[in-house]
Amino acid sequence: MRTGIATVCLSGTLKEKMQACAIAGFDGIEIFEQDLVTSPLSPEDVRKMAADLGLGLDLYQPFRDFDSVSEDILQENLRRADAKFKLMSRLGMDTILVCTNVGTATIDDDDLRAEQLSRLAELAGDHGVKVAYEALAWGKYVNDYEHAHRLVDTVDHPNLGTCLDSFHILSRDWDTAPIEAIKPEKIFFVQVADAPKLSMDVLSWSRHYRVFPGEGQFELAKFMGHVARAGYSGPVSLEVFNDVFRQSDVERTAVDAMRSLIWLEEQSAKWLDANAASLAAGAASGDSPANAAGRRRYPMELATLPKVAEPAGFNFAEVKTDEPAQLETLLGQLGFEFDGRHRTKDVQLWSMGQARVIINEQAPSHSEPAIAALGFDVDSPVIASARAQQLKAPVVPRKVQADEEVFQGIAAPDSTEIFLCQGSPDGTAAWTHEFGEGLEHPSAGAQAVIDHVNLAQPWQHFDEAVLFYTSALALEPQPFAEVASPSGLVRSQVMVTSDRAVRLVLNLAPVLQQEPGQQEPGQQGPGQQGNGARKSYQEHIAFAVDDLVATARAAQARGLDFLQIPANYYEDLDARFALDPAFLATLKELNLLYDRDANGEFLHFYTATVGNVFFEMVERRGNYDGYGAPNAPVRHAVQYDSVHAHNLHR
Incomplete structure (x- = not known):
């Protein structure tokens, strides 16, 4: 499994975060826009540093409030997107996260949204950029990953795909089984975060109380099992907003984050093994999109650890x-x-x-x-x-x-x-x-x-x-x-x-x-x-x-x-x-x-x-x-x- 982490998870400067991620053993990182904007490093410096550290630059994010707007606002959004695509070229990055609109959306019309996303995809294609469209749990008109993916399917453009984020899906108790019906080539990115079960508004919950996998109460192994069954083989990246993590020692937090992905990888493999019978039954009925022959046949290879019994x-x-x-x-x-x-x-x-x-x-x-x-x-x-x-x-x-x-x-x-x-x-x-x-x-x-x-x-x-x-x-x-x-x-x-x-x-x-x-x-x-x-x-x-x-x-x-x-x-x-x-x-x-x-x-x-x-x-x-x-x-x-x-x- 290719591991990643968003720089927003960690304390410190962009340079310190990148060094900590390399020390912890991550394969790649997501660059959170604010970390780049506030850094003295040029995009070219960041690109070279990542290469020297052996880190992939997997995702640039976030691009907010694009769709469901009037034509004049759309033109401004396309101009802004063009500038970001050029910046990504300097960074050597090819994937950007676009969130469903929260702040400026005024028109609730799926046909309009699809048309606007199509124009974004065309512009992205001109720059060699892929757009990963993500349904925010508090999106004004689109807050469901299935809804977001229907829009992606409607546009049907090679440069537009879906980003699946475990927090936005599990915080709303959305069913994760339909993930398996998404074509693997249309899943552009996967983000994971855990969280304690809390009774509060989703935005505050998301912004302050996410934790790394294994530190909360979400069924992340099940989520990842469905992602693996769908045939996804790209990065699995942590996106965790947490007040404590962003005040703690950066290297130590990065190691804790890496531990959580190692644990999640093992738990996901166990979930797939435990649910192999249901997969075989689905394949027999002709409704399974994934390979029914067992976990090891999936494109995403999930490693396990030495098995130990609990202490006596x-x-x-x-x-x-x-x-x-x-x-x-x-x-x-x-x-x-x-x-x-x-x-x-x-x-x-x-x-x-x-x-x-x-x-x-x-x-x-x-x-x-x-x-x-x-x-x-x-x-x-x-x-x-x-x-x-x-x-x-x-x-x-x-x-x-x-x-x-x-x-x-x-x-x-x-x-x-x-x-x-x-x-x-x-x-x-x-x-x-x-x-x-x-x-x-x-x-x-x-x-x-x-x-x-x-x-x-x-x-x-x-x-x-x-x-x-x-x-x-x-x-x-x-x-x-x-x-x-x-x-x-x-x-x-x-x-x-x-x-x-x-x-x-x-x-x-x-x-x-x-x-x-x-x-x-x-x-x-x-x-x-x-x-x-x-x-x-x-x-x-x-x-x-x-x-x-x-x-x-x-x-x-x-x-x-x-x-x-x-x-x-x-x-x-x-x-x-x-x-x-x-x-x-x-x-x-x-x-x-x-x-x-x-x-x-x-x-x-x-x-x-x-x-x-x-x-x-x-x-x-x-x-x-x-x-x-x-x-x-x-x-x-x-x-x-x-x-x-x-x-x-x-």
Whole structure:
């Protein structure tokens, strides 16, 4: 599949955008007119630079408000088009995007539109230019791609064809199956964008909230499957208008964009394979315009990636700090056992059953404790790593000595290191022998597993993280939620495996500006977001046990500092659930939180925060599948008060 991207997707100058696209590995680009107009580069400079970078110049866009106008306006539009066609010749480009009219259309007449488009096509032909006619979802008279293509068919000119844009089609819930009836030679260009499902006007939705494929909720694989069946073999190009992307690092955004097309290519191939039977049935009835013999016969060849199963579970979680004393105390109070230090590294292992926490003391001086790495059990770490690398995931190097486990490591968008570990049926981990003898077997003490991990995401990389975990680790995003906190709304995106053995919660939280002198602007250490901002939302690791009340009493006896839950919470809890008074008293005594739904019950408590990290202990009863969402605002408020009280007494 030939990949492309519109320069409007990225931040920076035209030169910076082109360089970033080449680094990310795109085959070509669309030049958005404003990027050229504001650039000091001449069209000839742009043409040479593209050639030097190995980038094709696939599309010049947009040409707006051409058709459905009076003759005097049409003459002005043709004059404007002639100037753009001459400019394209200097650029060495042969395809221009013409949108259906939004602003100046006054005459709703398909015959007139066809006649005007015919005159445009004739002019384009004189310059060797192809016109790709696109139906904008908010077009005044033409907003449906089938309507736009009927006009193209009516004109029947070799220099006029259709541009199919997934956003304009899917935002209006147009059926994508009719794409297959379009002759492949009349599909001049294909643009793709994803988006979250939102209830708002289409124009605002399009201008601010598009995302890269895999980061939204559109059925893009189905859309691309119909495009492939139609016989299209040209560029598949990203056109994404997004306020965050246009403020983020240009090279990083370009890599994220390329990852999304690699993912989309694989998903489209899977859709074609899954729907091969329906295609064969259509061919048998004589109504399929595409080749019925299978996906590999289509002109657009869709590559796939190494196939991997979803992770079987968490192998470990790692917290990095140069001052481990508080973490050691906290884990000991929770009931974790100290299993020793690594024989060659400044690293400790703590465990409770199959829940393993590594304290890594190899941190910069005075850095606060923060989640640094997660280990996942996978069937084949080497294959899983190869897939992630093909998806542009950076490799994390790890020094090992003889007889030490070789982990396959990749970096997540928030710089969390992800290690792919060889899973075992009994949940043990072979690498624990590096911390001492006899640790290959579960502890005889309290039993626990890592239930979920909550990671705070930098605002500019939240959508990137969703795609990363979806594509590289086969986690499935759940519907996102928003949770109120004293410092603003926290957007929460849960990523899970089908059996819920892995639950990863990504949170996009508001940030509080640092106090002067805390950190130099632009420096980003563990637990820090960019631009000198400090996270106002901390990260945590949650451990599941069979008896939370007993775990809490034991932790209390060891002196654990629980997160203190206000009495108002328990009054509200009693009003909502009418709990047994003795049970409610126990919850209040131990600072436990409670939730219940039709499937079961959920008990949990939180520790105080150490640096950027705190821990949660949970008990799931029945088939409760949530995270105690009604309790989240309480936790946020208590943590907020705790942080501010700490700052006041420094």
